[in-house]
Amino acid sequence: MNPLALLLTLSSVMFALGLLAVLTRRNAILILVGIELMLNAANINFIAFWRYGPPDLEMAGPIFVLFSIAIAAAEAAVGLAIILMVFRLRRTTDLNQLDSLHG
């Protein structure tokens, strides 16, 4: 079993787990956990193709992963700030109860 295939299965299962978390969790913060997992799965793919894929001198994979890590950190920060504001207004982070727009 070549390592590239192994890594791709790993990242796809991780992506699926992240998606499952996002879909089934009620607590907003744990949805962020799911998003982090999905982002990490994508990063694994980049590094797997950089390491085992066709050689490229431009190091596109690692550079892309650097940007993705920075943006994931920024996204987590803003997401949590928004969740804190929502919690301060509605006293809950349970997404099912945040349904004032349902009309």
Add this chain to the structure above:
Amino acid sequence: MSKDNIPLWSPEHLPLLPQRLVEMILANLGAPEWLVSISGFMVAASTVLAVFMTAFALLSLIERKTLARAQNRIGPNRAGWFGILQPVADGIKMLTKEDIVPARAVKLLHLLAPILIVLPAILALGVIPYGREWTPVPLELGLLFFFAVGSMTELSVFMAGWASGSKFPMLGAMRAISQMVSYELPLIITALGVVMVSGTLSLPEIVQQQGGGFWHWNVCTPWGIVAGLLFYVCTIAEANRCPFDLPEGESEIVAGHMTEYSGFKYALFFMGEYLGLFAIAGLFVTLFLGGWQAPLPGLGLVPTWLWFFGKLALVIFSYLWIRATFPRLRIDQLMRFAWLCMIPMALLTLPAAAIWHYMGRGPLSWMVVLPLVLVPWVLVAVIFNKRLAPATRTYRFADG
């Protein structure tokens, strides 16, 4: 670095002696190659651990004696000759104390937290260059490894606080984390200045570039004075030392996140704190005080690791001195000082270092960079001193 032509007994290679002895013995016994290298590495790691465990024991005694001397008293002198066995006594006390785990505690995390506090400190100690020949792990990304591992302590502090179940540790943990996070920022920014000037992340390389006399050290540069001072203050905050020792402020919240620990786990916390102190002070010496470089060029005879440990002793003595003098900061003063005063100054050192570097590092660059750095420093100090310093209170009855 071929091992055969280096004399075995030269003082410079003294710390490497056990490692090379074991490798030589195993090689003679015909052990496989990977076993020799692994055992050599294990022995190298254990020498570092042995050195810093004895340093930890000694420091706990020296700290109490220096604090005592600063308060006109003598300090522990009962256990052994001049109190030299006091660490042994403390160790026995810690080991024999009952290890109570609160009922509401999450057992696994409660056990894991002290381990995860000592682990990063020891990992960080492995990366610092102690002598010209003695760098336990000469990583090419030494500094990044140091900060990556160092930032793990926040998670273990949280685990310690949350797993103890009760509110005090949780509050202590939150205060400790917010302090460590907000002081890690200026720490990394000032270290970035050094990386920018020396152009590499590997610590032995940074020390190599500070060779020659002490005027080559990073601290003797216009931006280096400011960056060094900021880094020094951040090391005090990062190691939770005196003016910033809010997390385990005895008078406020019992013992912060360490409240529900007793016996050996409590000793592990202190070992983690002290080893972390050695690691971060070692990094300060490496980045700004020229690591194992001799202060004057002519001192070739003295083994280089003596210079490193001499400087480390001086820096740690200054921590003790500061602990004997300054009161503890409140959480809001601490936060305001970090965000409104330290981070702007730390950000300022980066352009200063760049200008200094690209103006040829000569006296001209000194004249340009020094005012660029000192003027905002005094401005920030004067402006913030008004809002930072507590207002002078007027007492109605007590004579103020």
Add this chain to the structure above:
Amino acid sequence: MASLLILSPLVLLAALGAVWMARPVHAALLLALALALNAVLYLAMGADFIGLVQFAVYVGAVAVLIVFSLLITRQSDETEEIARRPKALVPGLLCTLPVLAVLLITASKVPAASDEAPALPLKKLGEILFTTHAPAVLAVAVLLTAVLIGAALFARETKPNDP
């Protein structure tokens, strides 16, 4: 190759734990473990700079941030059985399984891996980053400062008198 075989099940276990755990703080801590093992995976693959950055940023900052917000919103103690209730699980699985199937099929058709390990020279990485990708780095810098100030403003306790 051997290290990958050891590490990948561990990463998956930690990720599964992060998804499945009832208590939110356990899930967050297991996420931190999954991210740390992920960093070790990068180191095992030779991308040491990326591994250390991942460790510093994710385990050092993001995991602490998530756990901190769990504390602040006082969700850390309520157990949340949602992950186990079939009413939520079935639609979730219905969506994820086809995605998983597609990914696994493509993963199996991938060509043989080339075995020579490319290096990650730090200086070259720095040059590339700040020459060809300079605009992208500046954009990310602006984004991060905006996020720093924005998040601080969002989370600030709005005193009753000012907006």
Add this chain to the structure above:
Amino acid sequence: MQPTSANTPAQSPPEKPGRWMLPGLGLFQGLAVTGRNMVQSFYNKERMTTVQYPEERAPISPNFRNFPFLVYDGNSIDNLRCVACSICEKECPPQCIYIVLERDENGKSLKRPKIFDIDVSVCMNCGICAEVCPFDAIYMDGEYELATDDRFEGLLFHRERLAKSADYHMKLRPEQASEVIARRKAEEEKKAAAAAAKAAKAKADAESKKAAADARPADEKGGDA
């Protein structure tokens, strides 16, 4: 060496807050103070406030009082000054003194306490017994090393344990003891004088009575002869 606070150098009075000082200098002044302490603690002897307890003992202050003790004159425990009048037993606020008067076989009081117990775990060292004792028999002790390992019997001091000689009292509290001695001597003389006067008066009565007696038989002899 009296460990009062006089030997630490008098702190300079804090300057008026108005005087502007470059921020940050205050830090170094603080460091200078502790630095001076650190350096001088090695050679400046009267700075050091530490008393190595078991070897050296800090002298107790004059009116330090701990649990009471009974005074006896001379050197044997029998001539205790205490006459078991148990005024102190009645006056003691926590009632921790227990006295039993010694009586001889036919019930006559011997003006000596057979049992004199003080429960030290109850006594609060208030010194009221020493104040109310009319016979200067009980005073407050200065001994503080009274640790025992048994909580009940060990803390119930009996007569033998409480009794201490008058010169111990003189050594413990010289001026109070000398005052007591002087007062007792004065009373002795007054009593002796009174006794002498009484004796003289008694003798005088005796003679007058005898004289009267001699005179009376003379009348009877005169009458029936």
